[in-house]
Amino acid sequence: MKILVAIKRVPDAETTIKVNPEGTGIVNAGVKWVVNPFCEIAIEEALKIKETKGDVEVVLVTVGRSESQEQLRTGLAMGADRAILVTAENLDTTGVSRVLAKIVEKESPDVVFLGKQAIDDDSNEVGQMLAQRLGWAQACYISEFNMADDAKSAQVVREIDGGMRTDKVMLPAIITADLRLNEPRYASLPGIMKARKKPLEEIDGASLGVDLEPKIIIKSMAPPPARAAGRLVESVDELINALKNEAKVL
Amino acid sequence: MRSIYETPDRKVFQQTIAKFVASEITPYVDEWDEAGEIPWELHAKAGALGIYGLGIDEAYGGLGFDDCFMRVIIGVEVARCGAGGVGAALGGCNIMTGPLQALASEEIKRKTLPAIMAGREGGALCITEPSGGSDVANMETHAVRDGDDFVINGSKTFITGGMRAKHFVVGARTGGPGLDGISLFYVEKGAPGFTQTALAKKMGWWASDTATLYFEDVRVPASDMIGQENMGFLAIMNNFNLERVGLIATALGCSKLCLSESIRYAQERHTFGKPLIKHQVIRHKIAEMSSRIDALETYLNQIAWMVNEDEMPVAEICKAKFFGTQVYEYCAREALQIFGGAGYLRGTPVERLYREVRVVAIGGGSEEIMRDLAVRQMGL
Numbered sequence: 001m002k003i004l005v006a007i008k009r010v011p012d013a014e015t016t017i018k019v020n021p022e023g024t025g026i027v028n029a030g031v032k033w034v035v036n037p038f039c040e041i042a043i044e045e046a047l048k049i050k051e052t053k054g055d056v057e058v059v060l061v062t063v064g065r066s067e068s069q070e071q072l073r074t075g076l077a078m079g080a081d082r083a084i085l086v087t088a089e090n091l092d093t094t095g096v097s098r099v100l101a102k103i104v105e106k107e108s109p110d111v112v113f114l115g116k117q118a119i120d121d122d123s124n125e126v127g128q129m130l131a132q133r134l135g136w137a138q139a140c141y142i143s144e145f146n147m148a149d150d151a152k153s154a155q156v157v158r159e160i161d162g163g164m165r166t167d168k169v170m171l172p173a174i175i176t177a178d179l180r181l182n183e184p185r186y187a188s189l190p191g192i193m194k195a196r197k198k199p200l201e202e203i204d205g206a207s208l209g210v211d212l213e214p215k216i217i218i219k220s221m222a223p224p225p226a227r228a229a230g231r232l233v234e235s236v237d238e239l240i241n242a243l244k245n246e247a248k249v250l
Numbered sequence: 251m252r253s254i255y256e257t258p259d260r261k262v263f264q265q266t267i268a269k270f271v272a273s274e275i276t277p278y279v280d281e282w283d284e285a286g287e288i289p290w291e292l293h294a295k296a297g298a299l300g301i302y303g304l305g306i307d308e309a310y311g312g313l314g315f316d317d318c319f320m321r322v323i324i325g326v327e328v329a330r331c332g333a334g335g336v337g338a339a340l341g342g343c344n345i346m347t348g349p350l351q352a353l354a355s356e357e358i359k360r361k362t363l364p365a366i367m368a369g370r371e372g373g374a375l376c377i378t379e380p381s382g383g384s385d386v387a388n389m390e391t392h393a394v395r396d397g398d399d400f401v402i403n404g405s406k407t408f409i410t411g412g413m414r415a416k417h418f419v420v421g422a423r424t425g426g427p428g429l430d431g432i433s434l435f436y437v438e439k440g441a442p443g444f445t446q447t448a449l450a451k452k453m454g455w456w457a458s459d460t461a462t463l464y465f466e467d468v469r470v471p472a473s474d475m476i477g478q479e480n481m482g483f484l485a486i487m488n489n490f491n492l493e494r495v496g497l498i499a500t501a502l503g504c505s506k507l508c509l510s511e512s513i514r515y516a517q518e519r520h521t522f523g524k525p526l527i528k529h530q531v532i533r534h535k536i537a538e539m540s541s542r543i544d545a546l547e548t549y550l551n552q553i554a555w556m557v558n559e560d561e562m563p564v565a566e567i568c569k570a571k572f573f574g575t576q577v578y579e580y581c582a583r584e585a586l587q588i589f590g591g592a593g594y595l596r597g598t599p600v601e602r603l604y605r606e607v608r609v610v611a612i613g614g615g616s617e618e619i620m621r622d623l624a625v626r627q628m629g630l
Contacts, residue, residue, distance in 0.1 A: 189304075
């Protein structure tokens with residue numbers, strides 16, 4: 001069996017993000033880059049399946065600058081078997097989903113895991129778009145994944161508004177991981193050393209013959225307005241009055 | 251600051267340890283420090299990451315390679331949890347695996363190393379005595395040959411992990427006075443005549459247990475001697491070098507935490523109508539702390555490179571240790587000045603960082619001893 005896990009390089013959640021003076025993007029200097037936390041959960045789920053099912057190859061793929069090798073290496077150190085880096089810059093979700101569809105065609109995995117969204121743009125689109133392009137089933141926001149013994153289907157629990165929903169999904173399928181699916185392992189030092197010898201293939205995005213032009217153009221980017229300091233009120237009446245007439249939330 | 255010695259492996263390892271510390275250690279350090287111990291499972295989690303395995307053969311559960319930069323990464327990142335005692339408890343149990351790997355019999359290696367590597371059992375190194383620490387040449391604990399055994403008598407004190415450890419490497423005099431009469435022995439917890447007493451309350455490092463150990467006619471087979479008879483001093487000195495590299499890394503990690511805590515607080519706290527960070531006097535403190543940290547980090551990286559090249563830079567390690575603890579002392583002082591009264595309250599990292607300067611400046615060779623050793627290395 002083969003599992004493909006698509007991952008993304010994102011700024012660490014602890015990093016202070018600054019918008020560049022032109023308002024076209026963020027300042028990259030000084031940013032600490034990590035594997036998107038939801039993608040780590042996706043990797044962990046694939047590794048768990050590998051551990052229980054045995055004969056499973058876990059392949060990682062990412063689309064981005066060559067620096068994204070670092071994040072692939074982290075995934076390899078966690079225990080994935082090999083990795084593919086598709087080099088391309090300034091893609092939007094459409095472009096990424098086109099590239100991933102090509103990689104899926106090439107690799108023919110039995111299931112594709114992704115994080116439900118990346119914590120940088122919070123688009124929450126790539127998994128769904130990829131399913132559409134491939135004509136595959138999709139199960140998004142998964143908090144439980146149980147593959148059937150014959151590996152032809154899986155029972156999943158999805159986190160939906162107001163509760164949980166259990167679905168059976170036919171494989172191959174696109175699965176996107178939610179926060180509670182698992183707790184990802186750390187890349188151990190023995191794992192890091194083993195990862196050195198694992199293959200990391202680099203593919204030029206332009207060579208894939210897909211449209212990489214972004215369909216979404218970022219017109220401007222600005223930090224959220226600074227929040228004014230809070231104020232202590234003397235009485236409940238004053239609070240209600242302020243909520244009604246100043247904040248206008250009541 | 252970016253280092254020319256950075257490699258992808260070291261970077262991933264650094265990120266792993268940083269993440270491990272941030273999620274598995276830092277949130278609990280106040281609780282553990284007050285409780286005076288860390289949960290033993292933490293050793294197992296750390297063992298699974300491979301932090302005990304550097305320099306130990308794979309046959310004994312180690313990594314089969316060594317990298318001083320990774321040793322430094324462990325020291326720096328664990329120190330950033332803000333509680334030195336947690337780091338000492340976690341790392342101290344590994345302090346004597348170097349001599350075991352290099353010198354112990356196959357039987358002792360099999361018995362000790364895999365369990366320590368996996369974080370199941372701890373070890374302790376017993377050199378310091380009530381009569382002196384760095385003055386190894388005047389060690390009083392002695393071991394006398396009796397048939398196929400040695401009989402050990404004496405006491406050791408300030409032994410990190412001395413209560414919780416199972417495996418002890420003990421220095422004892424087997425020959426005449428001076429440096430040439432010292433040997434190392436393996437002693438297991440529970441050996442008849444071997445008793446442990448916890449030291450009274452300490453100024454810092456609360457989460458790390460520290461003990462006085464008594465040896466009254468403790469009988470060990472001659473095969474439990476580690477290395478050659480009367481050659482223990484060299485092994486002790488070799489081990490000290492890497493322990494000191496670890497302590498320099500601790501000083502660096504603590505200094506970095508002083509700086510990051512200072513910056514965080516100076517951005518939040520407002521005085522005289524503006525954030526602290528906008529006051530020149532505070533900005534200059536930040537600049538000075540940061541420059542000294544850069545200097546220490548660069549120094550330590552250069553030392554790590556030499557260690558990897560098999561050119562143990564003994565003098566530089568000594569110099570960097572007293573330099574490093576002075577950087578830490580300065581940064582802790584300035585951090586507390588920036589925090590003001592808030593930093594004097596228990597529960598802020600800088601309060602503990604300030605208290606724990608002294609143990610790093612004394613343990614593993616005091617600043618005074620380090621200066622003396624450094625000058626001796628110059629042949630003076």
